[in-house]
Amino acid sequence: MGKQTSLKQEKARKTVMSVVLAIICVIYILPIVTIIINTFKDAGAVKSNLFALPNSETFVGFKNYVTGMTAGSFPFWKAVLFNVIITVLSAFLILLFCSMAAWYVARVNSVFCKIFYYLCVFSMVVPFQMVQFTLSKTADSLSLNTPWTIPVVYLGFGAGLAIFMFVGFAKSIPIEIEEAASIDGCGPLRTYFLVVFPMLKPTLISVGILEIMWVWNDYLLPSLVLDLAKYRNIPMHIQLTTTGSYGQMDLGSMMAMIFLSIIPIIIFYLLCQKYIIKGVAAGAVKG
Amino acid sequence: MKKTNTKKASFKTGHSSMTKRSLRKWAWLFIGPVFASFIIGFIWPFAQGIYLSFCGKFNVISNARIQGFENYVKAFSDDTFLHAFGFTALFAVVSVVLINLLAFAIAYALTQGIKGSNLFRTVFFMPNLIGGIVLGYLWSMIFDGLLDLWTSQNLVDNATYGFWGLIILLLWQQIGYMMIIYIAGLQAVPDDMLEAAKIDGATKSQTLFRVIIPNVMPSITICTFLTLTNSFKLYDQNLALTGGKPARLTEMLALNISNGYSNMATRGMAQAKAVIFFIFVAALGIAQLAATRKREVQQ
Numbered sequence: 001m002g003k004q005t006s007l008k009q010e011k012a013r014k015t016v017m018s019v020v021l022a023i024i025c026v027i028y029i030l031p032i033v034t035i036i037i038n039t040f041k042d043a044g045a046v047k048s049n050l051f052a053l054p055n056s057e058t059f060v061g062f063k064n065y066v067t068g069m070t071a072g073s074f075p076f077w078k079a080v081l082f083n084v085i086i087t088v089l090s091a092f093l094i095l096l097f098c099s100m101a102a103w104y105v106a107r108v109n110s111v112f113c114k115i116f117y118y119l120c121v122f123s124m125v126v127p128f129q130m131v132q133f134t135l136s137k138t139a140d141s142l143s144l145n146t147p148w149t150i151p152v153v154y155l156g157f158g159a160g161l162a163i164f165m166f167v168g169f170a171k172s173i174p175i176e177i178e179e180a181a182s183i184d185g186c187g188p189l190r191t192y193f194l195v196v197f198p199m200l201k202p203t204l205i206s207v208g209i210l211e212i213m214w215v216w217n218d219y220l221l222p223s224l225v226l227d228l229a230k231y232r233n234i235p236m237h238i239q240l241t242t243t244g245s246y247g248q249m250d251l252g253s254m255m256a257m258i259f260l261s262i263i264p265i266i267i268f269y270l271l272c273q274k275y276i277i278k279g280v281a282a283g284a285v286k287g
Numbered sequence: 288m289k290k291t292n293t294k295k296a297s298f299k300t301g302h303s304s305m306t307k308r309s310l311r312k313w314a315w316l317f318i319g320p321v322f323a324s325f326i327i328g329f330i331w332p333f334a335q336g337i338y339l340s341f342c343g344k345f346n347v348i349s350n351a352r353i354q355g356f357e358n359y360v361k362a363f364s365d366d367t368f369l370h371a372f373g374f375t376a377l378f379a380v381v382s383v384v385l386i387n388l389l390a391f392a393i394a395y396a397l398t399q400g401i402k403g404s405n406l407f408r409t410v411f412f413m414p415n416l417i418g419g420i421v422l423g424y425l426w427s428m429i430f431d432g433l434l435d436l437w438t439s440q441n442l443v444d445n446a447t448y449g450f451w452g453l454i455i456l457l458l459w460q461q462i463g464y465m466m467i468i469y470i471a472g473l474q475a476v477p478d479d480m481l482e483a484a485k486i487d488g489a490t491k492s493q494t495l496f497r498v499i500i501p502n503v504m505p506s507i508t509i510c511t512f513l514t515l516t517n518s519f520k521l522y523d524q525n526l527a528l529t530g531g532k533p534a535r536l537t538e539m540l541a542l543n544i545s546n547g548y549s550n551m552a553t554r555g556m557a558q559a560k561a562v563i564f565f566i567f568v569a570a571l572g573i574a575q576l577a578a579t580r581k582r583e584v585q586q
Contacts, residue, residue, distance in 0.1 A: 014401045021396060022403070025410045028459070031429050038428075050432025097320040104317035108307055116322065123329045125569050127520050129544040129561045131332035133554065134339065137348055138332055156328020159321050188310045188317075217418025219523050220545070235420035239527065242424050251428075258425055265416045273409060276416075280464060281471040 032262070039064050039259050043250035060252065068256035071249060072241065074229075076257055079237035080264075082147045083216060086233060089147075090154035090215045094162050095208055097155060099200055102166030103192060107175075117167060123160035128220060136224035145225045147233075153225065154215055162207050165283065169203040170196070206279035209272065216265070234261045340559040346551055358559035367535050368560055371543035378450065378539065379518035382457050386514045387507070390462045394469030395495075408470070412463035419460075423527020426456045430528075442529065449529040449537035456524055461517065465510045472506030473499065501582075508579040515575055519568050540564055 037053060038046050045058035054060075069076050105113040135153070139145055144153050173196065181191045219235035228236060238261060241249050249257070269276060310317070335348060340358055345351035362368055393411060397404045414422070430442040430452050442448050476499055484494045500507075522541035525531070531538030531546070538546070544564060547557025 014399065017396050017399065018401045018403060021393070021401070021407050024393075025407055028410055028414070031425060031459070034429060034432070035425060050428065050435070093320075097324075100316070101318045101321040104310065104314065108310055108314075113318075116318070116325075119330065120325070123325075123333075125516070125572055126329075126333065127541065127561070127565055127568055128522070129541050129557075130336050130565045131329065132545060132561070133548045133558060134332035134335040134348065135328065138327060138335075142327065144327070152324050153328045155321065156324035156326070159325045159329070163321070182309075188313045192317075213416060217416075217421075217523075219418065219420045219526075235418050235523070238424060239420050242527075243530075254424075255428070258421060258428075261421050262417055262425075266413065269413060269416050277408075277412065277467055280412075280467050 032259075035255055035259050035262075038252065038255040041252055043252045046251040046255060064252040064256035065260065067250070067253040068260060071253060074232060074237065076234075076237060076260065079232045079234050080261075082231050083233040085147045086150055086154075086222070087212055087215045090151040090158070091208055091212050093151050093155045094158050094211050095204055098159055098162035098207070099166050099170075099197065099204065100192065101159075102163050103170045103196055103200075105163070106167050106170035107178075117163065120160045120163040123157075124164065132220070132224065135221075139225045145227060147226070147231050150222065150225055153221065154211075157221070158211055158214065161210065161283070165203055165207050166200065169200060173199055202278075203282070205275050206282040209276050209279035210283050212268075213276075336558055337562060339555065340562045342555055342558075344551060345554060351555075358555040359563070361556045362559045362563060365556065365560075367538065368540075368543055370536070371538050371540050374450070374537065375519060375521075375539045378453060378521075379515060382454055382461075382518045383511060383514045385454065385458060386461050386465055387510055389458065390465035390510065391469050391507075393462065394466045394473055395499075397466070398470060398473045408466070411466055414460050415464045417460070419521075419523025420527045422456060422460055423524045426452065426459075427528050443532040446533060446536035449532070452528055453521075453524065453537070456528060457518070457521070460524070461514060465514065468506050468510050468513075469503065472503035476502045504579065504582050508576065511579060512572060512575055516568060516572055519571070 034050065038050060040060060040062075041052075041054045041058045041064075042060045045052065045054065052058075101116075105117050135157075139150070139153050144150055177195060177199075178191055181195045186194065217235060218233075219239065222231075222233045223236045223239070226232065226236070228240065232240065238257065241257070242254065338353075339345065339348065339351055341353050341355060342351035343354040343357070393407075397408055417425070427442055430448070434440060434442060434448070440448070442452050480498055480502070481494065484498050489497065520541055521539055522545065525537070525539045525542045526545075529537040531542055535543075540560075541564075544557050544560045547553040547560065
């Protein structure tokens, strides 16, 4: 009898929790829903009442999306393109070279390697403002100020976390496998690419996700380094158009632009959710 | 610890030292690219930054001249900097407490085997992927729309609104991230311990405080560390949501320093502030890690 009531209580408790969480969930997505609703209203209606649904007078269809994508001397779609270029190149460089360096550090383990490793760990706690001015000057003087060369800066500044995570994992790979490869006549290069690299896959995914999230959304570094008349990434473009210093945009199109910049992230998230959540948990345990 | 020791020992055997030697010949390829860009992207700018904090007015780095501690004296007597420090510290305390409490509560609820857990987790984590600038503008529109309903003020007209606006924004962004870490921690609590507590007749709250929380201390350490440093380093969200308005009253440390660089007259002082900021964040992080690590259960 006592057991039954406690089971019932347990069930009721779970239902209450479900309902509470569902309510929080709805509150959570309300801001994004509000933005979506407003992408279909004209600018006046956005300003007069943000939370009203579009009616026959204020509904403008996809006009805001078209304006948001193409308006201004520097259209939004170009910023998206540069964002993709910068993110893909940076992630590629970081994954390839940091995993190689980490394996070298884990295996050679010389004094130089140890110093390099601790400098990498150290770089993770340094706030960006510390190098803000000097890094932008260095990048300019070395022509690292285009979407095709700025990934080199990301490789340098992102090395800390990547090296840290890769070294931790590389140390746990049994050295006997590599020895077997070298007895079979593999040099270091073939050993690395044919034997070690495939084993690093879970960490490659985790680090890749963390670095992609960082580079895709990064504002300060590209805004200091890139020539904004020629190149912009999405955050730079949003910042420049909203502050209105480079051409004002109406509120409806602004809403569409904000929503358009969120869509790729949501798609990426829904496709790789499993890896993203694993990556975050792995990064935290190591960090 | 043990693992690394055995590995070090195995370096001494014949074959592995051979691989090690042949690997060293390839150092330029394996470690060279990262090392070079690490010097360009971090070491060199960091060293220059320290140097410039001791220099007088400069436009480019080559025309800077050493002048001593003047920039540091100026930094500590700059009212906007001191205000930003206080504002950031208060912000950090409030956000660390709220984010961790809420994230833990949600993670705890989501590990009780209730229906829809996966969907909830998906939704709560999502805002974390949106970048700070986009988040800031998204929320500034929402807040202005909300404020419109009962006042004529905007978010940027009132420092109190700005403060709570930033808190809400950061909660929305970071609860999901910390929730994931807490879920991983909660799932690692040994089942036999929970079972033993149940058999011994522990109540729900006794189990929570005496068994679960001591076991998830590592997650609590990481999450407080991350939220604390994130709050202190917050920049994009601050720039996009309030931009420091009104009258630099909602300016946080990173934004205050960053604004200082744009003017040649305050550039040296900004660099000195950055050094102070860096030392403070590093010390805070180490102190926090040391304090919470002590309470972790040895397993």
